[in-house]
Amino acid sequence: MDIAKQLSHIPLFQGLEPQYLETLARIAVKKFFKRGETVFAEGDPGIGFHIITSGRIKVYKTSPDGKEQILHIMSQGEPFGEVPVFTGQRFPAYAEAIADTNTLFMPRDDFMNLIRTEPSVALSMLSVLSMRLKRFTSLIEDLSLREVPGRLAAYLLYLSERDQGTDDINLEISKTQLASILGTIPETLSRILARMTREAIIESDDKRHVRICDRTAIEELAAGERRLA
Amino acid sequence: MDIAKQLSHIPLFQGLEPQYLETLARIAVKKFFKRGETVFAEGDPGIGFHIITSGRIKVYKTSPDGKEQILHIMSQGEPFGEVPVFTGQRFPAYAEAIADTNTLFMPRDDFMNLIRTEPSVALSMLSVLSMRLKRFTSLIEDLSLREVPGRLAAYLLYLSERDQGTDDINLEISKTQLASILGTIPETLSRILARMTREAIIESDDKRHVRICDRTAIEELAAGERRLA
DNA sequence: CGTGCGCTTGACTTTTTTCAATAAAGGTGG
DNA sequence: CCACCTTTATTGAAAAAAGTCAAGCGCACG
Numbered sequence: 279m280d281i282a283k284q285l286s287h288i289p290l291f292q293g294l295e296p297q298y299l300e301t302l303a304r305i306a307v308k309k310f311f312k313r314g315e316t317v318f319a320e321g322d323p324g325i326g327f328h329i330i331t332s333g334r335i336k337v338y339k340t341s342p343d344g345k346e347q348i349l350h351i352m353s354q355g356e357p358f359g360e361v362p363v364f365t366g367q368r369f370p371a372y373a374e375a376i377a378d379t380n381t382l383f384m385p386r387d388d389f390m391n392l393i394r395t396e397p398s399v400a401l402s403m404l405s406v407l408s409m410r411l412k413r414f415t416s417l418i419e420d421l422s423l424r425e426v427p428g429r430l431a432a433y434l435l436y437l438s439e440r441d442q443g444t445d446d447i448n449l450e451i452s453k454t455q456l457a458s459i460l461g462t463i464p465e466t467l468s469r470i471l472a473r474m475t476r477e478a479i480i481e482s483d484d485k486r487h488v489r490i491c492d493r494t495a496i497e498e499l500a501a502g503e504r505r506l507a
Numbered sequence: 508m509d510i511a512k513q514l515s516h517i518p519l520f521q522g523l524e525p526q527y528l529e530t531l532a533r534i535a536v537k538k539f540f541k542r543g544e545t546v547f548a549e550g551d552p553g554i555g556f557h558i559i560t561s562g563r564i565k566v567y568k569t570s571p572d573g574k575e576q577i578l579h580i581m582s583q584g585e586p587f588g589e590v591p592v593f594t595g596q597r598f599p600a601y602a603e604a605i606a607d608t609n610t611l612f613m614p615r616d617d618f619m620n621l622i623r624t625e626p627s628v629a630l631s632m633l634s635v636l637s638m639r640l641k642r643f644t645s646l647i648e649d650l651s652l653r654e655v656p657g658r659l660a661a662y663l664l665y666l667s668e669r670d671q672g673t674d675d676i677n678l679e680i681s682k683t684q685l686a687s688i689l690g691t692i693p694e695t696l697s698r699i700l701a702r703m704t705r706e707a708i709i710e711s712d713d714k715r716h717v718r719i720c721d722r723t724a725i726e727e728l729a730a731g732e733r734r735l736a
Numbered sequence: 737c738g739t740g741c742g743c744t745t746g747a748c749t750t751t752t753t754t755c756a757a758t759a760a761a762g763g764t765g766g
Numbered sequence: 767c768c769a770c771c772t773t774t775a776t777t778g779a780a781a782a783a784a785g786t787c788a789a790g791c792g793c794a795c796g
Contacts, residue, residue: 339644341652342731349647361644364630364637370644393630397622400629401593404622407636408593414643415568415590415599418578421650422690423570425783454742461651466784468744484743484792502571654751683774695752697776713760713775 281306281382284331288355290402298396305388311335311375317359322369324362326385330354333379338458339371348458350413351376351451357406363389364407376455421461427470427506429460431499434480438490445490452486473506510535513560513611517584519631527625534617540564540604546588551598553591555614559583562608567687568600577687579642580605580680586635592618593636605684650690656699656735658689660728663709667719674719681715702735 282303285291291299309328311317317328317335328335330352337358338348349371352358362369363386393400420429433456437447449456457467471488474480479496481489490496498504511532514520520528538557540546546557546564557564559581566587567577578600581587591598592615622629649658662685666676678685686696700717703709708725710718719725727733 339648339652341648345652347647347651349644361637361640364633365641366634367641370641390630393633394626397624397626397629400626400633401619401622403633404593404629404636405595407633407640408590411590411636411640411643412594412596412599414640414647415578418576418643418646418650419568419570421647422576423568423574452742463785464743465745465786469784472744681774692753693775694754694777698752701776 281308284382285329288329288357290329290357290406291399292402293398294396298392298399301392302384305392306382306384309381309383311379311381313375313378315375317373317375317381318369320369320372324359324367324369324386326383326389327357327359327363328381328383329357331380331382333375333381334377335373335379335381336376336455337371337373345463346458347461348455349417350410351455351459360403360407376451417461424502426460426462426466427474427499428502429462430467430470430474431496433460434488434490434496435500445493447488447490449486449488453484470506477507510537510611514558517558517586519558519586519635520628521631522627523625527621527628530621531613534621535611535613538610538612540608540610542604542607544604546602546604546610547598549598549601553588553596553598553615555612555618556586556588556592557610557612558586560609560611562604562610563606564602564608564610565605565684566600566602574692575687576690577684578646579639580684580688589632589636605680646690653731655689655691655695656703656728657731658691659696659699659703660725662689663717663719663725664729674722676717676719678715678717682713699735706736 280303282296282299285299285302285306286294291302294302306329311333318324320339332354335352335358336348337350337352338346340346350358358373359369393403420432424432434447437449438444441447451459453467453471454464457464460467471480471482475482477495479490479492479499481491495504499506509532511525511528514528514531514535515523520531523531535558540562547553549568561583564581564587565577566579566581567575569575579587587602588598622632649661653661663676666678667673670676680688682696682700683693686693689696700709700711704711706724708719708721708728710720724733728735
């Protein structure tokens with residue numbers, strides 16, 4: 279597919295004039311990653327960043343003994359790996375394809391040149407990084423100030439809201455990965471889902487799906503006004 | 508003092524041409540906050556950001572029951588509160604002066620105009636936000652993958668390194684605030700400092716000072732290769 | 737048709753928090 | 767300069783939350 283056309287659908291480049299899209303299209307490199315493949319590792323030098331055109335990527339940290347904390351899961355249209363482009367340092371985390379994924383790779387130097395001549399791209403990128411800081415802020419708040427049931431409740435509300443307030447939530451990821459997003463382990467998540475089911479707050483099958491039965495209870499859990507028995 | 512001169516010392520504006528410094532100086536507004544005063548609250552609209560010229564600011568989140576997680580402590584030359592400038596949304600956290608503090612306040616619209624005409628400022632700001640993302644990444648890693656002794660050890664190493672590798676570390680903040688940075692409570696921190704002292708890894712008096720006695724042990728704790736008895 | 741991975745559950749351990757009490761330090765006003 | 771009061775730090779005992787280890791189930795995939 280035509281790269282310029284793909285680029286024109288990326289939020290980061292919305293409103294960019296066609297001539298610059300052409301420039302970008304010339305410098306962008308198509309890449310493909312098989313499910314399970316590592317895109318970059320913590321400590322790798324960051325010579326550019328990726329934009330996802332299809333598939334899904336998880337960005338995560340690991341502990342010496344193998345536990346994993348997912349920082350975000352990125353899908354179509356989202357850029358990732360930009361931090362070392364602007365700090366000039368190395369990747370602070372790992373990235374791995376959790377589905378077969380196509381990306382456009384933007385080499386650092388070319389992209390920096392574009393930014394120098396095209397302020398709207400700089401502003402878009404500032405917005406992207408700021409949104410990400412905001413999300414990290416929430417994640418830190420969750421990890422530090424809430425217990426796992428509260429984090430789970432907040433996450434379910436977030437997914438529900440993103441899908442127009444539906445009660446039928448498609449997790450889209452495995453429960454093991456959900457545990458890693460919530461900063462816990464599968465056993466703990468499993469137990470808490472069981473408790474919430476027992477209290478008729480949710481229904482949960484094993485098919486990456488959760489149904490909210492008592493939204494008020496979920497909201498109270500997320501707000502810390504309620505606890506599970 | 509002359510605002511343009513103050514601005515010329517701010518890393519964010521290094522290398523900016525004098526004419527732009529003059530422009531900035533005209534739009535910047537001097538502000539003063541007394542120790543304990545709130546600079547902004549979570550949810551406030553972000554009509555601009557601050558740059559610290561003297562003093563110290565803590566940026567933090569709170570839980571319903573009053574526990575507090577410090578996101579960062581900012582001092583001279585550092586900007587804070589930029590996120591809503593670029594997201595167009597509200598402040599995602601609180602900011603409070605923990606010492607008498609002077610800032611330069613940069614109104615959003617004027618600053619955005621500067622960025623549109625001066626790419627070097629945009630690049631500086633991208634660098635600032637990227638560094639912050641990197642630090643948040645570490646904080647998330649700490650909170651999720653390490654226990655409190657490991658976090659404390661990593662923090663001590665960070666402070667030591669920042670001060671040219673000295674063994675005599677000046678915390679500069681109260682132990683209550685250190686606990687809040689580490690994502691725990693004063694009691695837990697106190698106990699862990701006591702255990703580390705008992706094992707002759709550190710010496711800790713109550714005067715915002717810690718001395719590293721066994722650096723290897725600290726490094727092993729930070730790397731998760733060792734645990735306290 | 738088995739092998740493996742994801743998920744669940746139970747029993748147990750570890751870590752951290754909570755609650756309470758005390759001690760020490762620092763600032764304020766007389 | 768001292769008494770007083772608030773804040774900060776420490777310690778113990780008990781409770782709660784989450785993690786570890788181990789076992790078992792079921793479904794998907796080769």
